[in-house]
Amino acid sequence: MSDRYRALRAASALVPLAVALAHIGPAVTWLPGLRRRLLPGLAGRGRPGHVALTFDDGPDPASTPRFLDVLDDLGVRATFFVLGERVARHPAVAAETVRRGHELAVHGWTHDRPWLPSPGLDARELVRAAQAVCEVTGRWPYWYRPPYGILTSGRWAAARRTGLRPVLWTAWGRDWTRDATPASVHRTAAADLRGGGTLLLHDSDHAAAPGSWRATLGALPAVVAGCRAAGLTVGPLEGHGVIGHGAGRR
Numbered sequence: 001m002s003d004r005y006r007a008l009r010a011a012s013a014l015v016p017l018a019v020a021l022a023h024i025g026p027a028v029t030w031l032p033g034l035r036r037r038l039l040p041g042l043a044g045r046g047r048p049g050h051v052a053l054t055f056d057d058g059p060d061p062a063s064t065p066r067f068l069d070v071l072d073d074l075g076v077r078a079t080f081f082v083l084g085e086r087v088a089r090h091p092a093v094a095a096e097t098v099r100r101g102h103e104l105a106v107h108g109w110t111h112d113r114p115w116l117p118s119p120g121l122d123a124r125e126l127v128r129a130a131q132a133v134c135e136v137t138g139r140w141p142y143w144y145r146p147p148y149g150i151l152t153s154g155r156w157a158a159a160r161r162t163g164l165r166p167v168l169w170t171a172w173g174r175d176w177t178r179d180a181t182p183a184s185v186h187r188t189a190a191a192d193l194r195g196g197g198t199l200l201l202h203d204s205d206h207a208a209a210p211g212s213w214r215a216t217l218g219a220l221p222a223v224v225a226g227c228r229a230a231g232l233t234v235g236p237l238e239g240h241g242v243i244g245h246g247a248g249r250r
Contacts, residue, residue, distance in 0.1 A: 044167045044198025046240035051227050052198040053078040053234050054169065056107055056145065059086055059093035060204035063213040067203045068100050070217060074224050079236040080203065081107035081145045084129030087136060094136045103236040104133050105143035106164055111207040112147060119154035126158040143167050143237055147207070167242060169200035173223075175216040176208030182218030189223055195232050198240070199223070 044052055058064045059082055071078060080097055082104055087094045098104060109125035126144070133141045144164035146155050151166055159166050171192035173185035185201070193199055201220075205212045227234050 041243045042166060042168055043170050044237065044240070045170065045196050045243045046198070046237075048195040049232055050196065050240055051193060051232050051234050052237045052240040052242075053201070053224075054081060054105075054145075054198060054237065055079070055201050055203040056081045057086075057111065057202050057204040057206045057208070058082055059090045059097060060206060060213075061090050061093050063205070063217070064093050064097065064203050066217055067213075067220075068097060068102070070220050071102070072100065074221060076224055076234050077101045077103070077236050079103040079105050079143065079238065081105045081143070082129075082133065083107050083111055083206070084109040084125070084132040086204075086206065087129075087132040091136060094133075098137050103143075103238045104137055104141060105145065105237070106130050106133055106141050107145055108147050110147075119157060122152075122154040122158040123161060126155070126162045126164065130162055130164065145169075165242075167198065167237065170194070170197035172200040173216060173219060175202055175219070176205075176212050178209035178212065180209070180212050180215040182215050182222070185215050185219035186222040186226070189219070190226055193223075193227070195230070198237065 044054075046052060053076060055067065055078060058080055064080075077100075080102055082094060084106070094104065106126065106129045109129045130141050140163060142165055144159045144162075144166050145168060146152075146166070149168050151168075156166065171189055171194075173189040174180060175185045189199055189201070201216050202208055203213060203216070224234055
């Protein structure tokens with residue numbers, strides 16, 4: 001075997017690795033410490049006196065209406081990152097969310113894990129999800145949060161081509177687990193939540209432990225009360241003034 005042949009064989013073996021790294025490499029932004037320090041806009045850092053309240057994985061006819069009722073009682077509006085296929089299945093719930101004054105954003109078409117490169121599929125499904133939201137709201141959505149917060153290169157590119165702004169979070173409630181309770185969700189959220197932060201919660205158990213949304217629902221009053229006691233307002237991303245993009249809306 002010639003040296004040249006060995007070199008070509010070694011180089012060809014590295015191609016799949018290079019493709020995989022290029023695909024999944026941007027997902028390092030999932031690491032909260034790195035994201036908060038180096039990419040505050042992606043983390044959802046905004047006005048220091050404001051907290052952005054966000055929910056993922058709906059709409060869900062069993063749980064989302066209960067969140068809308070509690071948010072009404074609290075006098076709070078939020079951003080709901082919805083799945084396109086769930087909007088198509090439950091358009092009335094999505095429409096009611098908008099009617100009550102909340103903002104709809106894109107969470108993808110389905111709640112899948114993007115382990116394999118699929119830029120064409122990423123682009124098609126993101127457009128499809130954005131169109132589903134637009135049909136409900138009457139305007140093109142602005143925000144995009146990928147399932148599991150995993151931003152691959154394909155999803156970055158798809159978001160850019162679709163006109164969506166990726167945003168993740170600065171704090172979460174770990175409310176998707178089987179052992180989550182209202183107290184644990186509140187405690188976990190409060191540990192990292194500061195003025196200017198974006199809080200990730202879930203209004204559905206579609207991709208979580210069955211019934212876990214009840215812990216989130218029970219924690220909401222305490223979460224909002226804690227923010228207000230600290231002198232912070234609570235609302236959607238639309239009025240959050242995310243760093244690097246003015247007041248947030250185009």
